[in-house]
Amino acid sequence: MARYLLRRLAFLLVSLALASVVLFVLLRMLPGDPANALTSVGASPEQIAAARHSIGSDKPLPEQFVHWIGQLAGGDLGTSFVSSLPVAPEVGSRLNVTIPLTLTAFVLAVLIAVPVGFVAAHRRRTWYGALLSGVSQLGIAVPVFWLGMILIAVFALNAGWLPAGGFPPDGWSQPAEAVRSLALPVITIALVMSASLIRYVRSATLDVLDSDYLRTARALGSSFGRAMWRHGLRNASVPVISILGIELASTLLGAVVVESVYALPGLGSLLATGIAQHDYPVIQGVLFVSTLAVLVIGFAADFVQRIIDPRLRGRLSGGVR
């Protein structure tokens, strides 16, 4: 186990290092000049040169890269070209929105998807089983911004129960307001996410229901519930967990649409602003933190799968059979 963890940690560090190089180089290959965002139309070449100098983008690329990596090692994500604010606290304040948003939505989606997916599989020949499958199909087709707009129209504009968007400027120091602001976005993400999860849960459950081991267990006198509990759930959960990891990671990165519909100051909108302004330190900071999050989520999903399924342990720990 210790060996496995070490390997995973090494893998994580190497991935991060590679990602940081790719990220740094790719950004610089994009057309456009960060000095444009800092100077006004009508700026003279000297003014543009001064702007480049002030943000250090006139230095050779390797030098800029080493500078950035050096800062990173010290936990510093640098300073925004445009706002002159340090990036790390800004990313932190955005995570205060994005992490609660995604995690709550994720938990809610799992709470919806697991029972619904199970019922949709187990009762697939009943009318409500078919209905649940149909609704989840429909849910996958619904664009997230459209669902957001519908929810805003119904619960914010018409009923007036919840705010239509925004986040309290003081953040979580007004917890009740913050929770109210996140309610509709959480529901939006959870509904969309659960729709696709339901299908995975359903098909994983179907595999188990049709499996030989379940039939054997029942033939040996086990009740359906007991056989499912002892053998079925465990087997069904292994593929679902890897999907959960992917869903969580993609939601973390893909929350930008929901953040835009609900005017939330989250990580996605910070990235979008950063890109529009060629604010390299901001883009690098956000992408670096996101890469880290995705790697950690992937690791967690892998780890949980190994705990559930002993067969995976040998395979992943490097050839101990």
Add this chain to the structure above:
Amino acid sequence: MSIKKTSLYGGATAAALALTLTACGGGSNGGGAAGGAYDKNATVNIGSLYEPQNLDNTAGGGQGVTEALNGNVYEGLFKLTDDGKVENLLAQDYKVSGDGLTYTFTLRDGVKFHSGKKLTSQDVKYSLEKVIAKDSQSARKSNLEVIKSVETPDARTVKVQLSKKSISFVYNLSYVWIINSDAKSLKTSEDGTGPYRLNKWTRGSALGLDRFAGYWGDAARNKQVVFHYYKDATALNNALLTNAVDVVTSEQSPDALDQFKSNQNYKVNDGNSTTKLLLAFNDKAKPFTDVKVRQAVSSAIDDKKLLESVWGGYGKLIGSMVPPTDPWYEDLTKVNAYDTARAKKLLAEAGYENGFTFTLDTPNYDPHPTAATFIKSQLAKVGITVEINTITPDEWYTKVYKNHDFTATLQEHVNDRDLVWYGNPDFYWGYDNKQVTKWVEEAEQASGTAEQTDLLKKVNRRTAEDAASDWLYLYPQIVVASSKVSGYPVNGLNSQFFAYDIEKG
């Protein structure tokens, strides 16, 4: 970077034009239902699409920083009012020498910075020199480079020597913030003399201002204003509908207006903007080198129909670069007016009986793609084929603005008094008329505003007749507000938004 975000503007006079505010209901200088009791300790929530990029207007803060901080947190020696007048602000009065080269300003007494320091002539000198410094990123730098020296004979007197006459000098000073010479990190904090001090800027979300107790003038009529920033016009309108904001500084979505117009809880103010939508020809690129071709294209496009389709009943037609709030405004919509028969005739005269094909570089954000499609269909009727090339603002800046590598383009120009760019043959559109350049220079050297106005009227008419560009329409400036608030500015000249007179009932 689009011109909208920055500050294209021209040098011009300080004297003013008293214009009539259209559709402005009462209040001394603002919109909304005036009168009645108001809450002196109210928090006014303002919704905007323009978040500052940083808090320094000499370092790329963008139009958002002007909107939030100009007049509210920082003050200049002079102020450009919402109806286009230039008034004394931190300057109590000033004298100009006979040759027009020496300006002597007397500062108002008892002005304090938010940090507590007293305003002195040293701060004014520091602020002026910061704008014209070598590394300054101020859009006003080129206009203020006429400053030769700044002297401070005593704590309340500032003496400025100009290298040549500049009748726009006082007007230009209305853009210069007077900052504390000891202040540091102005990109993330402030030290101004205005009626509000910065409370907190939560980037991506909101910027809060609190009434400054030590303000030298009349205290703000509300205790606190919070600018809430939205990236999306729908989200902004929803915020207004749910009372999360009291007023929207600039409505960009005409489709949303009906729901506010038909609701007596809201007031829709139709102000005068200075933002022009231009079909800018490259006057140095064929076939637009030929004045007849430019006139023909201008005549072939039905601007009225375009305005109607983009903005419904809002906005105005203009026949030139000059909006009605500029002192040298003249209605020139009849010059090169819509007339397809004339367009065809002009094209034939220019040798293009069978039309021609050109590429239109179109910024990828509204309303340019809509306008481009409209222009394409209009010009097809006179035999001209338009190839639409959609580009990002960044590409526009590099390809069109810097490298002049284009045939025609669409762009919005936001500032007042920016007719004078036609006097600069090196400007991106390449209009080069020696007579116009001379008039623009003479106007700036004029000894009086009447003379300046006269000359710029000539420039106006000549550029219009030459169809230097095709001025499609003037944007409306629409401020939508809850009927509970009043006293907000309705014209928002140059993106200013004075919040101190806003009363909330």
